[in-house]
Structure formats: structure tokens, C-alpha cells
Amino acid sequence: MPHAQTDNLNIAAFDRMPSPEEITRAVPLSDTAAKVVLDGRRALEAILDRRDPRVFIVVGPCSIHDPIAGLDYARRLKVLADEVSDTLVLVMRVYFEKPRTSTGWKGYINDPHMDDSFRIDEGMEKARRFLLDVNEIGLPAATEALDPIAPQYYGDLISWTAIGARTSESQTHREMASGLSTPVGFKNGTDGSLDAAVNGVLSASHPHSFLGINNQGQSSVIRTRGNAYGHVVLRGGGGRPNYDSVSVSLAEKALTKAKLPPNIVIDCSHSNSWKNPEYQPLVMRDVTHQIREGNRSIVGLMIESNIEAGNQPIPADLSQLRYGCSVTDACVDWATTETMIREMRDTLRPNLSLRSAG
Known part of the structure; x- marks a missing residue:
């Protein structure tokens, strides 16, 4: 008598996914892109090591859904990055995976056609191609590592990685971070607590073995x-x-207690701006003031920015999507982005040598 089936009871299908090697063969890393990736990583490592007094800014759309608008943004950002490079290192935020509280669009890799067809095989190749294009424009790229398998498909095109607030406490993500080739930022928990982020940094600094x-x-x-x-x-x-000077000081002490370098990035969005993009410039101005007044632990910032301000729901008719406007979190527009970054550069540039000598 055959055994009763005990596994895969809730699995509808297994669709074959191309291997990382196959996707990379379809979208190979170019010499130009490889240089941008490596130069970006080295610049960020030098900032984290205090060998470079500049501040890095991870800036770009909350998520990528339209590669044409995304590359339009990247070209604009490259011009600005060159303009402020004496003081700031700009890294484009290129997020393909969106963690959902319950349900919703999970991002460009999971559902590239935005129609619930979930062509992950196509999404992965399209995402890699987009990253290649961004790097060939001359911009290093940053992303959030959500799926632990995904970095094998495009990790060679990333210069900075975030571990999100919902996953900083996850052993799977800490193990993954320990093997990533980029600097990794662990976000504090959604409740505002620092423990998950500090323990995440500590755990990822050690060797791991995992599936x-x-x-x-x-x-x-x-x-x-x-x-x-x-x-x-x-x-x-x-x-x-928690971007204020008291919160920053508490984070410094928590890192020092854990015998970790006091390296802190401030996310100008999310709860720091009460999820209102109009407050992001105020957060950035406050953080800039802290750095100008002598803070050396703040090494970077994050900004959610797009061509157009705000956000939009995903319509049934995708031709009705507004160009360059987020379909996830609301963003500041391009004009505001330019103003924010130029103001920070102008404020910090006269004090950069003091920061280096501090």
C-alpha cells in the first residue's frame, strides 16, 4: 500500500527558475560596470574606515517599477553626483523587493508586469539589466536584500546593501549579510529599538555556514x-x-558597548519623517547641522526621491501610470532632491577638513 502524501500539500506548482549563472550569461557584467561597482564599494569602505571624510547618500525611488523613468532619474543623479563629489558620495537607491505588511505589489522582480502574473524569471533578468545600465551610467547602486537567494543573481552589481527593519532580527538575513561583498546597513526595528540592528551588525561580522x-x-x-x-x-x-542628537548619541553608545565602530546612517524617510516626504528636507537639515557641529559617527543618509513628488496607486490600466512617480512610498521630487543635496554640500564643504582631522 503506498504511503499517503505528506509534503507539498499547499504547493500549486514548481516552475523552473534560471540559475544565477544563466541570468548572468544573459546579462554579463561589463568592465565599465565592474569598475563603478568596485570604486563605489571602496569609497564607502573608506568612509566607514574614516579614511575619507565625505558623507554618502543613498538616494532614489522607493522602488523601481518603470526602467525608463528609472534610468532617466539615474542620468540626472549622475550629473548631480559629479557636481557634489568633493563632499558627498551619491549612491542610487535601486530597490526591487518590497516587504509587505500583509499583501500588495512585492516589487519589480516578483511581478515585473504589475499584473499578478509573477514572472519572477523575467523580473530577475530585467532587474539585473537595469542595475547594469545604472552602473554603466557611472553610478554605484544600493538595494535592500530581502530574498536570501536573490543576491546570487545580481550581487556583483551592488555597492551598498540594506537589511530592512522587519528583517534585521532574522538569522537568515544576518547570515546572508555576513557573506555579501558590500557594506551592509542594518535598520533599527519598526518599534524604534536598536537591539536588532546592533546585534545584526555584530552577528554579520562573524563567519557563518548556512543553506x-x-x-x-x-x-x-x-x-x-x-x-x-x-x-x-x-x-x-x-x-x-530617532535622528536627533540624543538618539544618535544613544546609538553611538550601543555600538561602542558592543565593541563595534560607531558608524551610523540616518534614513530621512519612514518614521523619521512620519512617512511624509515633505519632512525629509527638515531631517536632512538637522543631520547636516549635527555633522557641521562635529559629529563624526554619522557617515551617511538615505532619501526617498523620484522625478515627481508623492506616490500613486497601481491602476488597472497601466498606461495611466504617472511617469516618474512612486507606486510604493511617497517621495520628494527631483527639484527638491537637488536642493537638499546642494544645501548639504554647501554647508559641509568648508568643514570637511575638520571632520577628517577630528
């Missing part, structure tokens, strides 16, 4: 060396912001 896939798509035991460039991202939470 994953190799470039051929085979199940493998991944053994990592540990990531020396983890840091904390303050994004507010628990009903209050």
Missing part, C-alpha cells in the same frame, strides 16, 4: 568569512523619529 544556492543553482552549504563593514541605519519607529 543556499551556488551560481549553478544547486543547493549548497554557504560558508562565509564575515562582513567587516556592517553599520546601523536609524529610520525611526515606535511612534517617534
Whole structure:
């Protein structure tokens, strides 16, 4: 008598996914892009090591849904990045995966056609192609690592990685971060607590062994060396912001107590701006003042920015989407972005040498 089936009872289908090697073969890394990726990582590592007094800014759309508008944004950002490069290092925010509280569009990789067809195979290749284009424009790219398998598909095109507020406490994501080739920012919890982020940085700094896939798509035991460039991202939470000087000082003390470098990035969005993009410039101005007044632990900032301000629901007729406007969190527009970044550069540039000598 055959055994009763006990597994895969809620699985509707197994659709074959191309391996990382196959996707990379379809969209190979170019020499130009490789140089931009490596130069971006080295610049961020130098800032985190205090060998470079500049401040980095991860700036761009909350999520990518239209690659044409995304590359339009990237070209604008490249011009601005060159203009402010004596004081600031700009890294384009290129987020393809969106964690959902319950349901909703999960991002460009999961559903690239935005029609619930969930062509992840197509989404992964399109995402890699977009990252390649951004790097070939001359901009390093940043993303959030949500799916633990995804970095094998496009990690060679990323210069900075975030671990989100919902996953900083996850052992899976801490293990993954320990093997990433980029500096990694762990966000504080949605309740505003620092413990998950600090422990995440500490855990990721050590070697780990865990299950994953190799470039051929085979199940493998991944053994990592540990990531020396983890840091904390303050994004507010628990009903209050945490970018103020007292919150920053508490974060410094928590990192020092854990025997970690006091490296802190301030996310100008999310709970730090009460999810109102109009407050992002106010947050950035306050953080700029802290740096000008001598703070050395704040090494970077994050801004949610797009061509157009605000956000929009995803319509049934996708031709009705507004060009360059977010379909996830609301963003500041391009004109505001330019003003914010230029103001920060103008304020910090005279004091940069003091920051270096401090």
C-alpha cells in the first residue's frame, strides 16, 4: 500500500527558475560596470574606515517599477553626483523587493508586469539589466536584500546593501549579510529599538555556514568569512523619529558597548519623517547641522526621491501610470532632491577638513 502524501500539500506548482549563472550569461557584467561597482564599494569602505571624510547618500525611488523613468532619474543623479563629489558620495537607491505588511505589489522582480502574473524569471533578468545600465551610467547602486537567494543573481552589481527593519532580527538575513561583498546597513526595528540592528551588525561580522544556492543553482552549504563593514541605519519607529542628537548619541553608545565602530546612517524617510516626504528636507537639515557641529559617527543618509513628488496607486490600466512617480512610498521630487543635496554640500564643504582631522 503506498504511503499517503505528506509534503507539498499547499504547493500549486514548481516552475523552473534560471540559475544565477544563466541570468548572468544573459546579462554579463561589463568592465565599465565592474569598475563603478568596485570604486563605489571602496569609497564607502573608506568612509566607514574614516579614511575619507565625505558623507554618502543613498538616494532614489522607493522602488523601481518603470526602467525608463528609472534610468532617466539615474542620468540626472549622475550629473548631480559629479557636481557634489568633493563632499558627498551619491549612491542610487535601486530597490526591487518590497516587504509587505500583509499583501500588495512585492516589487519589480516578483511581478515585473504589475499584473499578478509573477514572472519572477523575467523580473530577475530585467532587474539585473537595469542595475547594469545604472552602473554603466557611472553610478554605484544600493538595494535592500530581502530574498536570501536573490543576491546570487545580481550581487556583483551592488555597492551598498540594506537589511530592512522587519528583517534585521532574522538569522537568515544576518547570515546572508555576513557573506555579501558590500557594506551592509542594518535598520533599527519598526518599534524604534536598536537591539536588532546592533546585534545584526555584530552577528554579520562573524563567519557563518548556512543553506543556499551556488551560481549553478544547486543547493549548497554557504560558508562565509564575515562582513567587516556592517553599520546601523536609524529610520525611526515606535511612534517617534530617532535622528536627533540624543538618539544618535544613544546609538553611538550601543555600538561602542558592543565593541563595534560607531558608524551610523540616518534614513530621512519612514518614521523619521512620519512617512511624509515633505519632512525629509527638515531631517536632512538637522543631520547636516549635527555633522557641521562635529559629529563624526554619522557617515551617511538615505532619501526617498523620484522625478515627481508623492506616490500613486497601481491602476488597472497601466498606461495611466504617472511617469516618474512612486507606486510604493511617497517621495520628494527631483527639484527638491537637488536642493537638499546642494544645501548639504554647501554647508559641509568648508568643514570637511575638520571632520577628517577630528
